[in-house]
Amino acid sequence: MSVKIKFNNPFSTKGNWYKGNLHTHTTNSDGGLSPEDVISSYCRKGYDFLVITDHNKLTDDENLRKENLYLIPGEEIDGGKSAVGTSFHIVALNIKKEILFANKEEITAQEIIDRIKEEKGEAIIAHPYWSGLTFADILPLKGYLGIEVFNSDCLYGIGKGESSVHWDNLLTENKEIFGFAVDDTHHYSDQEYRPMDMGKGWIMVKALNKKAIMDSIKKGLFYSSSGPIIKNLSLKEKTIKVETSPVSSITFLASPAKGKRLTAPSTIIQGEYEIKGNEKYIRIECVDIQGRKAWTNPLFLGA
């Protein structure tokens, strides 16, 4: 069977790796620090880029730009209704103008995405599990880049941080979408029974320079992590090989009842998978001994 594989592999693309967070709150909405202090905090943590996404408010001020932290303008917009009556939260990346709707009750999730695209931005469906979104709520939507597969604020807040089932179900329906790990920071310090969100979920983007980061994100040239490092991913004929920092399992996820999991007695640093040809997609998840994960973007397979 001849199989067409669609995959922009960041590991075989020229450029540098840049670490960044796409979903962050400040005192411009319900975050714990001012935009200036948020930017300094991410600088100190060694981040290369950041998107401040306050609720229904665009934070984009020339004075906030720092030489070593590339700032992409953003906003988190809520509206629309899920089947259970909750609203969608949609992260807008790289918009030039604030997007505001007079009546949030009357707009749909698709209208929010369309407005973001009109402003030349990109849309990400934020924390589907936390929002109570079902697969059926997201299935009809078009024009968004992906979903948050991991959100640390949602994990530490109510234990609903991971939306990998939503992602797999959408991929099974041939939706070519990416998975993003974000920290969605509201809390900038540890509290009793609750670690701070900051620095607990990020993406690693391969780009020629910082100004090209947004283009690389649109092409899927990144992987997501809450801990492990993915060191290499190669595709030779029908073999996918992944190399990682020490992890306790490496899983190749594919369409229903397909795929493979490698579980180590202690730790492993690589895994291989032979493509059968009838998977609709294959993506890789690695879990370390502390339960932290890394996620590659999917390889999309077509006949």
Ligand SMILES: [Zn+2]
């Ligand atoms: Zn949200």
Ligand SMILES: [Zn+2]
């Ligand atoms: Zn948020």
